[in-house]
Amino acid sequence: MSASNSPIDLAKLVAARRAVDFVESGMRVGLGTGSTAAHMVRELGRRVREEGLEIVGVPTSTATARLAEELGIPLTTLNEAGSLDVTIDGADEFDDTLTLIKGGGGALLQEKIVAAASERMIVIADAGKHVGTLGAFPLPVEVLEFGMQSTRRHIAALLDEADVSGREAVFRERDGARFVTDEGNHILDLHLGRIGDARRLATALNTVPGVVENGLFIDLCDTVIIGHSDGRVEIGDLASGAFTEEHGTGEEGENLFRDIAG
Structure with a gap:
């Protein structure tokens, strides 16, 4: 773990690594935009290289497309894919109903189109993005x-x-x-x-x-994964309305704090 990694960076990384556990070979995956989503794209790239994970990604911005290509993740367009199995993306704010504010990175239109085309949307975030009432973020x-x-x-x-x-x-x-x-x-x-x-x-x-579109994402997010800098994650599920906590280090002692840049 690099000494320069802030607690928020670590929390984002923990959430991203837990989220990619939901991705299986054969899936068509929407790839979100932003600093938290970038951790997820890097982790997917690692799984493609090291585990032979076979997926095809649909990026939500040119920045995400460039990163995914650098990491060797096969890409396609939403027109070619037709529909997606899952989209994993960040959020600027979310409330207990999993309504989101997105668009801080300027990619809200593509993000909303991709999310709407997905069977499941998973949002990854640090705890500071969870709010009682939306609106503090512009x-x-x-x-x-x-x-x-x-x-x-x-x-x-x-x-x-x-x-x-x-x-x-x-x-x-x-x-x-x-x-x-x-x-x-x-x-x-x-x-x-x-x-x-x-x-x-x-x-x-x-x-x-x-x-053209607004950054309120309503009835799109199914699951939110909140990362904490100590390795814990909270998983919020829309269907049950419940948040459950998991510890970041499992029985096999997996180190969730591998170098962020790795």
Whole structure:
């Protein structure tokens, strides 16, 4: 275990390694985007190399595709795969109903399409992503460039009537320029503080002309795996509504803290 690995990095790694236990040879796997998902992709790559795991992956961003290719994971497109057995991805926030906020990495559109095409969605996260009420993390909304200021005004008017605590809508920037998604769109980050009714807000946002998709993932996540830096994991199951705890070191003494870079 590298001394430079932060507790959050270790928690993400623990969750990612537990999640890939659900992947079996022959599966079509959706590959998420973001720092937590990157740990999962690396671990899948290790299993492909060392265990002969036979899978085909569908990446949710160009960044994930590049990483998977470097690690030797065979890739295909969602059009070619048709449907997926499982998608493993991170989340920016999730609540007890496994409703998510996603899109901090700017890939929410592809992530939602891939999740919706999957028999099962597994979310991996550190404990800090588990919240009682969604909204502390800004809600990303992907919008077309055409008429985007008009779209922003419509969203602002919608938020005036919404059950939220904040109403600031800011176009995301990166390196001093407006952020552009893989699809050539832009991201409005909504600083809401608290979302009282996620389903109603998601429906309302997607009726605004110019909105492509929003970062509320509702009725998509089946399982969440929460990692802890001491090797423990909590697994939340949508069907049962329960969270169960597992210890990170099993009877065979498997070391969950192999070098992150490995």
